[in-house]
Amino acid sequence: MVASGVQTGFSQENFAAFLLERSEPNWLTDLRRDFWEEFQRRSMPTRAQEEWMRTDIRLLHLGQQEWPTTSVAQTELPSAALSTGVELAGQTVTLNGRTQSHALVARWREQGVIFGPLESIVQEHPELVRKYLLNRAVDPRYDKFSALHAACWGCGTILFVPRHVCIDAPFHTMSILSDGGVDLGHTLIVLEDGAEASVLVETASCQPHDKGFHCGATEIIQGAGSRLRFVGLQDWGSGVWHLAHQKAVLSKDASLQWTIGALGARLAKVNQHVELVGPGAECQVNGVMFTEGKQHLSYHTLQHHMAPSCRSDFLYKAALQDTSRTVWRGMIKVDQGAQKTDGYQRNDNLLLSAKARADAIPGLEIEADDVRCTHGSTTGRVDEEPIFYACCRGFTRKEAIRMIVTGFFQQVFDRITIDSVRDALGRSIARRVREYE
C-alpha cells in the first residue's frame, strides 16, 4: 500500500517536515511541539473509558492516514447545502485541509471584522490569534485526538467581530474531503461585547461513500451581550472518521443558538461543550441526526452552568435507518454559585429499522440548590397506524414514512431561525428516508 521511502501517517518525521514548511510564529511552533508530545504520550482511547464504552475505534489506524498536506488531484467538488440563495458576509472553502478560496465583504472588513483562513490570519494578527486559539475554549489535552488536532491543525477559519458590530448576513465555511483525504480544520469564532453574527459551517465529501479522516475543533468565545447563531452541518462520506471537540464559552448575557446537523461519517465522536461563565447567558442547541447503513454517531454534550441565572436548552432528535447506531450522552452540570439556573436537555430517537439502535444517557450534576433542571429522552419505532392513515389518503408507504420522519424533526426545525438551514436539513433527511418494513 505504502510506496517505499514515502512516510505516511502522523509520524515524527512528517511532523518535523510539517513544522519546517509552515514558518509560523515561534509561540505557535512551541505550542504545536508541546501538543505533539501530548499526542505521542496519550494512548488511543479504549472501551474501558466511559466516553468510549459504546464507540469502537479499533479499526481506526492513525498511522495509515495520509498526512493532511498531501496535495489532491482535481476532483469534482460537492455543492454547498447551506449557502445556496443566501447573501453571505464572507466565505472560506477548504479541500483536504487546504484553503481553496476565501472572501470577506469589504463593508465588514472596514468595520474591523476579521474573517478568513486561520493559517494566514495567524501571520497577520498573531497576538489576536494567540489570545484565543486553544486557550479559552477547547482543551488540547482532553484526549489523544484533541492533542493531535492542536499539534497538527493545518487550515481553519477565524471570525473575529469587534465590539457592537452586528453583521446581518451569515458567514459560510465549507470543508471538503476527497476520497481518503484528511482534514484537521479549526474553527475559531470570537464575538466581542455586543457583537452579532451568524456562521454556517458545513463539511462534505466528494462522493457519498468516500473514506477519510477528520479530527477537528470548533471554538466559540462570546463577549458580554453578544449574539451568535452557529450552524454545523456534518455530511461527510460514509467512510470518514469524524472526531471533533466543540466548545463555546459565553459571557454575561451572551446568547448562542447552536444547530447541529449530523448526517454523514462512518463513525463520529463529538464532544459539544457549552460553558455559561457570565450571569444571564443563554444557549439553545438544536441537534438533528439522521443515520443509515452502518454509521455510528456518538455525541457527548455538556452544558456547564458556572454563573447564576443562565439558561441552556439542548434538544437532540435522531432518526436511525438500517443497522446504524447513535449514542447521545448529555450532562447538565451546575456549579455551586450558579443559582437560578434553567437547564433542559432532551433526546428523542426514532428507529426506522429493527436493527438500528439508539442509546440515550442523560445526566445531571447539580451543586446549587435553587435551580430548575429537567431532562428526558424517548426512543421509539414508527407506528403502523399513522402510516396506514396516510396511505388511506393516497400517500405511498414511502411517502408516508418520509412525512412522518419529517414531522418527527419538526419540533427541532421550528426552533431553527435560519430558513436556508431548516430547508437544507429537511431536504437532506427526506432524500435519505427509504422504505421501512
Add this chain to the structure above:
Amino acid sequence: MTDTLTIRNLHVSVGDTPILKGVDLELKRGETHALMGPNGCGKSTLGMALMGHPNYEVTAGEIVLNGTNVLEMRPDERARAGLFMAFQRPVAIPGVKLADFLRHATTNVRRPDRKEGEDLIPMREFRQELKSKMQQLKIDPEFARRYVNDGFSGGEMKRAEILQLAMLEPKFAILDETDSGLDADAVLLASQSIAEIGRKQIGLLIITHHDKLLEHNRPDYTHVMLGGRIVETGGIELAQELHARGYDRIRQTYPEAAADNSAMAKGEALPLGA
C-alpha cells in the same frame, strides 16, 4: 355505467380471530347506505378491510370496484381509485401540518399516476380551494396550520375527517361514526356538510349510532350487522326502528349471530395471548 363497489362473502380475521363471517354488500355511486349494529359487531372492521389495513386479513370473499379486484391493491391505490374512510379514531401525525398533509393527499388522489417526487398542486391554487372548503364547513382557517389530529378534540378530529372527504371527493366513502363526539350544533353542521358533499355523487356507507346524520342523509338502505354478518337489510324505516327500540328484536331473531357477537365482545374469540 354507475360506479359500483361490491363486497361478496367477505371473511376477515384479526390475528387468528375471525371477525367478519361472510359479508355481502353492494353500493352504487350516489346511494346512501346506513350500517348499524351493536358495539363490537364488526362495522369498523369492514371499513379497515375495505381500505386494506395490514392487520385485517381477508381470509375469504372479494371486494370489487367496477370489475377491479380491490384486494390486490395497496391502501394508497385504493384511495387513488376513489375509496375513502373517515376513521372512527383518526390518527395523529405530529409535526405534519394538516394543510401540507392534505396538499400531498389531494395531489395523489387527483393524479393517481403521479410518481413520488413529482410536483404537488400549486400552493396558491391549493390554498384557495382549501380555504373555501374550510369556509363552507365553518372551520377556522388557522386549523390548517395545526398538526394532523395532534391534540385535536374529539369533535375537531371528526370535522377534519369531513374536510378531507370534501377535498378528496372520493367515489365511495365509509363514514365510521363521524357524528360521534360532536355536540348538538356540530352534529347538525356535520350532517348538513356531508349531505352537501354527498351531492357530488358519492356512494356513502354511514356507520352511526345516532339518527341526526341519517335525517340529513336519508339512507336508501339500512343494513344491520350482528356477530360479523349483515343479518337484515331494509329501508330508512329499519334505521328508525333501531333508533327507537334498540337491537333486542334483532338479537332475538338471529340468536346465532347474537351469540357470536357477545362472544366477540367478551373477547372469548380473541386468540390466546392477545
